[in-house]
Structure formats: C-alpha cells, structure tokens
Amino acid sequence: MDLNYSVEEQAFRAELRLFLAEKLPPEMADAVREGRGLGKEDYERWHAILNQRGWLAPNWPREFGGCEWSAVQRHIFEEECARAHAPRIVPFGLSMLAPVLQKFGSKAQQDHYLPRILSGQDWWCQGYSEPGAGSDLASLKTKALRDGDHYVVNGQKTWTTLGQHANWIFCLVRTDPTVKQQAGISFLLIDMDTPGIEVRPIILLDGSAEVNEVWFSDVRVPVENLVGVENKGWTYAKYLLTHERTNIAGVGFSQAGLAAVKRLARSQQHRGRPLIENPHFAARVARVEIDLMAMSTTNLRIVSAAAKGQAPGVESSMLKVKGTLIRQEINDLARRAAGVYAMPFASEAVLGSNEAPIGPDGTAAVAAQYFNNRKLSIFGGSNEIQRNIIAKVKLGGER
C-alpha cells in the first residue's frame, strides 16, 4: 500500500490544473460556485471544451474514443474539476448509456451513437421511472408493441432529468406483458422529435425546473433502436444502474462544498467572532470532513477494485448511501452558516439575472441547494433500496 500519488499522477494533476485555469470560462466557474442554475448552452460549451482536449470520457475504452483513465486518474480529474468549479458533465449519454451500448449495443449502434455523444450532437435523458414504478422499477407499464419494423410506444415516464434539453431518450419499455415482470422489459432508444411525444415540466420545491414528465402516445420507433435482445432489457438496465451509482458518490462535489462552507464560515460573524471558530459549528464541519476523507479513500478502493475486473456490486450501493449522506450534511452546514441570509428565495430566474443576490457572497443559493439535494438520497435507487441490496447480499450470502 502506498497512499502517496505517484510522480505521474502528480504530473497529471498539474496538467489538469493548467488546463482548467486556461480553458474553464471564469463566468461559468462563478455561476457554479454561486450555485446559479446553468443553461443548456453552458453545459454544451463545457462539453465541447473537454471533448476538444479528449477528456470527455474518462471511463470509456480507447477504441471508442475514451481516455481509459485509471481509477486514480479519474478521481484526480473529479477532484480538480470540482475544485475549479467546473460544471458537472451531464451523465446520461456519457456515463450511463454509453457503457450499455459499448457492452450490449450492435456495431451499427456503437458507430452511430457513440461519436454523437462525444460531439454533443445528441443530448440523452433517462426514461426509467414511471408514476407507479419508482423503487419498483420492474413494474413499469409503458408498452412497446411490435408493428412490422417498428415498435409502437404508449405510456408515461416521469422525473426525467433535463429532458427539456434532450433530443434522445433511452427507455425501459414492456414488450411482453405475459411473463414475469423482469423478463418482459426491453431497452429502447427513442428520438424525442418523433410525433406523439410530449414533455411537461415538473417544478421542484426549490423552484427549479430540472425534471419532466414525458408522455408517449402511439410513438413509432424503428426496431433497429432496440438495444441487445428483446425482453432482455432488465439486464442492461441493471448494468447501467451500477454505473449511475458509482458516479453518485460525488466526492469532488463534497470537497468543493466543504471548502465553500469553510469560506462562508470564515466570513460570517457569530457572537462577535468568525463562525469558523465557533466550537459547535467547527465540530460539525470537522466531523463531516473526517467522513469525507475516509469516503475519498473508500471511493478509490472500490473504483480500483472495479477497474481490476471485480464487479462493483454491493460496494457501489455503499458509495451511494454514504456519499449522498455526506453531501447532504454539507448542504445543511452551508444553510446554517448563512444564518438569516438563508431565508431569501433565490429562484433560478433571480440567480440567472444580473441583479445582485441578497446577502453576503455565497449565501444566496444555500437553502435552495439544501432542499434540492434531498433528491440525492431518493434517485438512482433510493438509499433504502441500496440498504436492502447491502443487507440481502451480506445477510443472505448472495453475491
């Protein structure tokens, strides 16, 4: 064991820092640091900058145009991007769909879709959940009936993150209603411009409009858009979910969030002293920092093991639960650090405007973020579902 970064790894970090200093637009970094909502163009712009440098797909194999970075390199990349307040990379195409296509897609699908994901030509969203099928994903009802060389899709998806920007959606659909639930599901790629698709925004409790309902009525999808084998979609869906969960640990986000809490606590006064010196607040910050230090290593241990070919199973569930709890605790600390200035409502609209936000630097979005990030323990398979998985494996002796 050696907990030090190698010379190569340190050089890699230096290279990244230089790149971020040169290429990350400062106004974009400011927006991220202040918790202002980013628009579609911002995400696309950052995506293009990374693609130009060839650093867009850390987890993809080289043959598909990826970086094929080691676990440690990916960790460094995540850390440095968060530290520099880079926008998050929208994961649906790059780190969810792409691994599925690379493993289960046809050659034609790989050749067509993967380059378009890299170039940013396609914006993907994830059509898994339905109103009646949340945790119980396999009970989904959206139907796809074969009609010649098309599937005809009817039903409703919900919670579709950033679906309003997407031109493609990957969906789980029921192709055989007569068999056991998991056995009748297929994985379908659907062009959002197809007639019969309607996207309706859902406003979340912080006023943001980042999720949507997606309705399908008689939507005709060519059969070549089926991934893998008909009725085997559940296998691919589960494969995708382990990728979704590994990214959900969010160590980089937590590190950046913790730094922001400390910055804020240094600038805020509490009983005539800087808040950072208050023993109760400081103890809370220290506790979460200690958790985060261990989390960072847990993350590296699990991701390295996965890179050596050991499938991330129950460990990705552990990362998800602990990683999200840490992020949420940091959000809570930021909210408290802001004191009375947590109270003003900073809507996306207000934050996107030129008007100066209310309150000292770094306070405007903290309460909204605290509420918005309650989602972290709900989506991607809720924390309860992850605990069920952990318990089932560890108690039931399954593997």
Next chain:
Amino acid sequence: MNFELTLERQMMQDSLRRFLSDRYTTQMRNGILDSDAGFSADIWAQLADLGILGALFAEEQGGYGGAGFDIAVVFEELGRAGVVEPLLDSAILGGGLISALGSADQQKLVEQVIEGSLHLAFAHGEPASRYDLQHVETTASQQGDAVTLNGCKAVVVNAEAAGYLITSAREFGAPRDEAGISLFLVPKDAPGLSMRGYPLLAGGRAAEVALDKVTLPVTARLGGAGAGYPVIAERAAAASVALAAETLGAMETATALTRDYLQTRQQFGRPIGSFQALQHRMADLLIELTQARSAVINAAGHLSAAPRLRDLHISAARNLVARVGRLVAEESIQLHGGIAMTQDYALAHIAKRIVMAEHRFGDADYHLETFIDLTA
C-alpha cells in the same frame, strides 16, 4: 398539574383549525406564495374577524389572551396549515413591542393591529448580528426634539406591508452592549428610509432596509432611551414560543401526510408502509414529535417566568424543535420519494416552513450555546 387546554383556548383552537382546513388549502396557499404581496389580505381580515390577532394580546392591551399558551395554540394551528401570513411580525413582535413600551398615544396602534388594519415589522437584525439580539450597530442621535437614525437592517420580514417599522438603534455603548439600545416607531415612508424587498424561500416577504439620516421626533421613541433590550429579549422569547409551536404544527402535518402516504403508496405489490425499515422510521418520528410537543409546552409555560428561567426553557425548546424539525422534514421527504420534492405537493411547503423556522431568532447551535451558558 393539568395538561388540558382551557375551554376558551380549546374553542379558539377548534375554530381556527376549522377555518384553516376549509379555507387554507394547498391550492389557495400556492396562489398566495406566487402573489406579489406574499400574503392574502382577505385571509388576514378573516383571521382578525375570528379574533386570532386579539388572542395574541392580553386584556389590558386590548386583546383576550397573550400568554404563552395562547401563542402556542394559535401558532400550532398556523403551522399545521402552513400559513404564511405575518402574524409573528405584526402581532407578536410589532404589536407586542408597542404594547410593552408605548405611550398611551402609541398604544392606539395596537388596536389597529388587533382589528387587522395595520401591519408592522420589527427591523432589528443587521448584516453582522446573525442571531445576537444585543448586536446593534445602527445609531440614533438626539438633537433637541429630533432623533436621527443611520444604519442597515437585514431580512426585515413583512417590511413592505408594514405601516411602521419598529426599528432598533443604539443611543450609546458598544455594538454588542445590552444597554444603549432604543426602539423607534419609524413610518414606512419616512424620508431617508429605503428598502429592497424580496420573497422568502418558505413564503412571505422581507426587505433589506437602509436608514440614511432618518429623522424622527423624539416622540417616536418607544419607552426610555437605551432601555429597549429587556423587552426585545422578552418579545424574542415570545417569538420563539410562536416559532416552536408553529414548527410543531407543521411537523404534525408532515408526519400525518407521511403516514397516509406509507399506507397508500404501492411498490413491489404492497403498501410501502408494510416494510419494517420504514415502519421503524415512522415510529421514531412519532417519538420525537411527542418530545417536541413537551418542549413547546415547557417553553410556553415559562414565557412569563424570570428571564433566566424563561430563556433556559426557550432555548431548550428551540434546540430540540430544530433538531426534530430537521429530522421530520428530511425523513418525510425521503419516505415519500420523488413526489415530496415537487412544489405542488403540500409537503414541499410544509417541509420548508419547518426547516426555515430555524433561521429566525436562533438556530439549533445558537440555542444550544445559550442553554449551556444558562445551565453551566
């Protein structure tokens, strides 16, 4: 000991609960939240007609209540329904300060508050004061019959609707001294007063208020020069009873919604409430909620006790309610899953009321420290 409400309070609770459950629906409330005023004048008038504002004042102040338990009963119901109307600001704070300190002339304003025709705001907190009541940097200087105020006030709730801002300012001493703070009745349109208004995350509105050479007659002072602190502390204690009771009511709603949801939401072919993992968490919420109710009772029952004993119970209640509040809000959202995250669902607003109450008159840590100071 007797833990029953008096008959009068019981009747008030019943009529307020009935009124709010009929009128203050989620749809109605969402309309109010979206409105420019941030509250409903119509609801305000009806609350006044019901005598709810009067219940927050003692008989000699023109009301028929005013004790800790009156405040707790009213605010628990307001919290249960997620009411955003500024009763705390106009009545408990503004009206309460005037009736405690005001001259006979000034007291007349309280009648207007009770009948619902006058709004008030308490312009006390400042950008650097956080939750410290004695931290006042705004200055007041008297010359002859005039007093001039200079300074900034932070997150003044209900400032835009208020006819008067009850404004604290220092006449002598250092920024963190208890002595030297006075209160002034500042008309909203006083020359030199400017405000930047904005909506609050949990409903209602506030403003950043700037006082630039605001000159008033000395008769605008409430009570003696530099002697405002004890009354400010007393009203902050009353506000804390109100906030704790409001949060208790909101927690009742959050847990009730969650319990219903656990019984109806089907996943894996059965109600999610049949999973023991969730049952135990619901049980824990109910245990904590029972504790929170006791803490609110302790605080309400000690509101008129000597300051030290009063503040000990107030801080105990605010700390406990803040901790339980965070737990209830977060667990209620979690047990609902995605639906609780949507603005249109009642829980979203209730959860925000619960959590954001912590940001008025001291959060969990602030009250923990106060409690330690008073018990060490």
